[in-house]
Amino acid sequence: MFVKSSALAFVLCLAPTFAFAQGAAKPTDPQIAHIAYTAGAIDIEAGKQALTKSQSKEVRAFAESMVRDHEAVNKQALDLAKKLNVTPADNDTSRSLAKQAADKKAELARLNGAAFDKAYVANEVAFHKAVNGALETLLIPSANNAELKGLLQTGLKLFQGHQQHAEHVAAALK
Amino acid sequence: MAPRWMFLTMLALIGPGSISAHADTIQVIVDRLAFSPTEVQAKVGDTIEWVNKDPFAHTATATSRAWDVAMAPGHAARLTLTKAGVEDYFCKYHPNMKGRVTTVP
Ligand SMILES: [Cu+2]
Helix, strand or coil, X not given: CEECCCCCCEECCCCCCCCCCCCCCCCCHHHHHHHHHHHHHHHHHHHHHHHHHCCCHXXXXXXXXXXXXXXXXXXXXXXXXXXXXXXXXXXXXXXXXXXXXXXXXXXXXXXXXXXXXXXXXXXXXXXXXXXXXHHHXXXXXXXXXXXXXXXXXXHHHHHHHHHHHHHHHHHHHC | CCCHHHHHHHHHHHCCCCCCCCCXXXXXXXXXXXXXXXXXXXXXCCEEEEEECXXXXXXXXXXXXXXXXXXXXXXXXXXXXCCCEEEEEXXXXXXXXXXXXXXXX
16 A cells, blocks of 8 residues: 655555655655654654563663663754754655554554563564665665764664664564 | 882782783774774783763673673773683674674783
8 A cells, every 4th residue: 555745655554564665756854864863763662662561671671772772863863953954854754654653552552461572572673674774775875964874874783783682682582 | 118029929919910011901992883993802911991982872792791891872891801712792782783802811
């Protein structure tokens, strides 16, 4: 199911995990900043939800590190936006990401115990994978400002680290 | 002035490695999710100092679990090497961050 927009096309609703559309139009720097910030904010929210629900020491430690890292990188993003005098611009990709995150949050809210832990960690793997793909193929190549590009490149390394961390936690839960 | 034997006895009591005139401190910079240099050579008694320039917490965790060093954002942490050998290490929070310490006797 596709929602077409002037800026970006996006897979919605029926996608089991987070998805960015293929062949999307090139986003502007203010849009890129907003998408990256939104992705971080989503993972902070997911981590906070896990901290209210999970009893697993490993899952909680993972969730804490997600909240901590994404808060730090989003602070860098806001500082950079301020310095460059860029106002992050809301766009269809950000809105779609936020909608997918809200749906996933509601879905996870209905789960408890080991079922929650497994679903949360599996979604963290999928979410970071999707964001890494978008950073590599769309956001980093589209960024014009060198400092924004640099921050996105650091963000990619951070997200790749989180994906591996999530994969380790997922393997330990099995 | 204390006699020389007293000083030597104190040295012996403190033990080798902890107060060697030859012990070096080797710095590893942790910046933008990478250890630099990735590989370091050291001697038993040397200290590795990881200087974390990132706003993120990192660890230097030996794959063998021989040591596990935590670094707060913007802070340094140290480890004195007590055994010869090759230790691969990684960051627990970002396992894509990898390094190696080779320690000779
Ligand atoms: Cu790390």
